[in-house]
Amino acid sequence: MDTTLGPVEIAGFAETHGEQQARYPAPNLSWQPVHTVYVPADRLTSTTPADWGRAAAELLDRHITTPEAFAAVFGHDGLPRVAAKLASEPIEDLRVDFEDGYGVRPDEDADTERAAAAIAAMHADGALPRRWGLRVKSFADGDPGRSTRTLDGFLTGVIRNIGYLPAGFTVTFPKVLMSAYLGQFTTYLDEIEQGLGLPYQSLGFEMQVEAPQTVLFLGDAVGLSGGRLRAAHFGVFDYTAACGLPPHEQRLDHPACDHARHLMQTTLLSEGIELSDGSLAASPASDDGADVRALWRRHSELVRHSLAHGFYQGWDMHPSHLVSRYATTYAFHLRHYDEYKSRVLAWQEKRQEGGVMDEPATVKTMTAALRRADHCLGVE
Incomplete structure (x- = not known):
């Protein structure tokens, strides 16, 4: 065809297009866990995954005895699939918690050593979840030395017991209230990685979004983390408290949480960062069947809400959550x-x-x- 200018070179295009491809990679279709289970460090044992699976299966056996009863709670007949999952892989992502679920204790060093030994035992038994790691204390607590010491001791213990760092490891970095904490933590990961003789950037971390000010610098998070940021997890209770919401409104399906999650999607998802929702801080009010089923229905509602908003991972904090997590997730993805x-x-x-x-x-x-x-x- 006839043209006026003929072939044209766009100044700077090659550099801009290269930056686009590097910063905004194609969507990652690799496996992502559907949940993260947080277990306080002092409660972790080498049998924790199996114990959680067994406890969840017992609840299921006791309170849902037929496919029809399962469908009455979850709206579909997924009982065989959920039961099989609880028996084969009850926990997909395990995090040893040294933060809110653990608190401040004088024996954190000893618990760190025991946790490392438990992880090594899981690995030896072939029971280590595909994702695993620990949540350190926040720099916002004013004592980064405690956070880094625990991470150092945990990694040192795991590698000494196993001989290497098994695949799937990640660190959860909570309450990132200042953007500078990301760079400071990244610098420490550079140092501990070198000290342990690990390959460059083999240590990645996930940040927790737990305050309104954190949302404001999410767009800079990937750059500040030097490429070590792997995921961002939403912290519903700290976030809603920081927003001034009363306790009865501190829930995953509150509009304030939807706003924060949508901003996480806008700023991080296009840069290849995995996203995870938060949790339901409740267990069955009693062992009565009505209470257990009520808990499953409420948790299922929240999981479905997260899935509908494009958050395919969340936190589970009690064995009962495994039943409703898998039942709801399977139904959503397979429907x-x-x-x-x-x-x-x-x-x-x-x-x-x-x-x-x-x-x-x-x-x-x-x-x-x-x-x-x-x-x-x-x-x-």
């Missing part, structure tokens, strides 16, 4: 599996499916949804 598969295939074959005219962005989203569903089905 549209056949439909999405047909629509993706139709798009690939350049034909319509059921009158739907899918855009490429929607096809990418459906492909990601199918991948998450495959993970639920055990397809890697």
